[in-house]
Amino acid sequence: MTSPILAMRAAVQGLLTSDATLLSLLGGPNVYDETPAGVTPPYVTFGEAKADDWSAGYDHGHQHSFSLNVWSRQGGDSEALGIAHWCAGLLDGARPVLDGHRLIALRVTSQEVGRPTKDGLRRASVMLEAFSEPLI
Numbered sequence: 001m002t003s004p005i006l007a008m009r010a011a012v013q014g015l016l017t018s019d020a021t022l023l024s025l026l027g028g029p030n031v032y033d034e035t036p037a038g039v040t041p042p043y044v045t046f047g048e049a050k051a052d053d054w055s056a057g058y059d060h061g062h063q064h065s066f067s068l069n070v071w072s073r074q075g076g077d078s079e080a081l082g083i084a085h086w087c088a089g090l091l092d093g094a095r096p097v098l099d100g101h102r103l104i105a106l107r108v109t110s111q112e113v114g115r116p117t118k119d120g121l122r123r124a125s126v127m128l129e130a131f132s133e134p135l136i
Helices: 004-017 020-026 078-091
Strands: 043-053 062-072 101-113 122-134
Touching: 004 020, 004 043, 004 062, 004 078, 004 101, 004 122, 020 078, 062 078, 078 101, 078 122
Parallel strands: none
Antiparallel strands: 043 062, 062 122, 101 122
């Protein structure tokens, strides 16, 4: 069976990279598990993730908490926040198909913006929560 975290990441990445507007905002399918060397902003990376067991009796499942980080080099926070807001709109209430799991619910819990990094990158984050159960 596929890891619930990997299944969720693959489904979210597929949903994001299939949206024409987001592809235009990012300049391509720039949604990564980890930032590849040489990539230029803007782009999206997966942040922290966990899948807590919420099984009860014979019912099994996971409560997911994870984040997406939008990285930008544009002055100010408007580009990063705009892309993060677009991602949030795509994902809140979405029902992407997970490999080996059934998605019960997916929702955005918050959005935030961070201070610029030492090399001038801006970061805006989208925090999400989801519930899934394994396909048996």
